[in-house]
Amino acid sequence: MTQPQASIMDQNELKKAVAKAAADYVKERLHSDSVIGVGTGSTANYFIEYLGEFRDDIPATVASSEETARRLKALNIEVIDLNAASEVSIYVDGADETNPYLHLIKGGGGALTREKIIAAVAREFVCIADESKQVDILGEFPLPVEVIPMARSHVGREIVKLGGDPVYRDGFVTDNGNIILDIHHMSIVDPRELETKLNQITGVVTNGLFAIRPADQLILGTKGGIKTLTAK
Numbered sequence: 761m762t763q764p765q766a767s768i769m770d771q772n773e774l775k776k777a778v779a780k781a782a783a784d785y786v787k788e789r790l791h792s793d794s795v796i797g798v799g800t801g802s803t804a805n806y807f808i809e810y811l812g813e814f815r816d817d818i819p820a821t822v823a824s825s826e827e828t829a830r831r832l833k834a835l836n837i838e839v840i841d842l843n844a845a846s847e848v849s850i851y852v853d854g855a856d857e858t859n860p861y862l863h864l865i866k867g868g869g870g871a872l873t874r875e876k877i878i879a880a881v882a883r884e885f886v887c888i889a890d891e892s893k894q895v896d897i898l899g900e901f902p903l904p905v906e907v908i909p910m911a912r913s914h915v916g917r918e919i920v921k922l923g924g925d926p927v928y929r930d931g932f933v934t935d936n937g938n939i940i941l942d943i944h945h946m947s948i949v950d951p952r953e954l955e956t957k958l959n960q961i962t963g964v965v966t967n968g969l970f971a972i973r974p975a976d977q978l979i980l981g982t983k984g985g986i987k988t989l990t991a992k
């Protein structure tokens with residue numbers, strides 16, 4: 761559906777505002793060996809721009825996609841391999857949907873696997889989003905699943921058995937060389953259970969539910985101002 765121009769502009773302003781709030785939050789907590797996890801997508805891109813304003817104070821970052829690494833490097837921000845990081849202090853990233861428990865759907869941009877790895881390592885996971893991403897029940901946004909290419913049909917059939925409608929993201933290849941199946945028409949009442957079941961299908965690399973490791977806090981941009989929420 762095409763959004764009216766004014767609403768898109770409002771949404772971008774909200775994304776910028778939460779990105780700035782997250783950058784301020786990170787800046788206050790930096791220490792000499794901090795490694796900052798940096799997410800992927802339009803909201804994370806604003807965050808990257810704000811990081812550029814205090815680049816000299818940031819010891820290192822880890823990037824959740826090749827695109828994010830490219831953007832960080834273009835601003836002369838140090839990017840290291842996650843294996844070289846003894847820990848990730850704070851990970852900041854956007855989301856496609858969030859529920860009141862800060863369970864998320866992520867991966868609209870296809871970066872879900874590297875995002876999930878960084879989230880698993882990070883001491884603190886801060887999600888940044890505008891209020892259009894808030895839902896009571898996850899699943900209106902198609903849930904991405906990263907799949908090894910030769911397992912595409914098998915995984916598709918297994919997703920149908922779970923009640924989902926898998927749609928191949930035509931022409932898209934992840935940074936890891938895999939494909940994406942987006943699950944449509946699934947109302948996700950138990951995100952942790954579905955996250956586990958999907959990951960048990962042979963050929964699935966991972967799925968875009970972040971419920972077993974949810975966000976620790978959500979910086980939410982609303983028309984009434986910025987709110988910081990923790991899980992219910």
Ligand SMILES: O=C[C@H](O)[C@H](O)[C@H](O)COP(=O)(O)O
Pocket residue numbers: 799800801802803804853854855856865866867868869870871872875
């Ligand atoms: O793969 C992409 C990521 O999960 C993004 O965080 C997510 O799609 C949200 O992106 P945006 O900030 O552009 O809405």
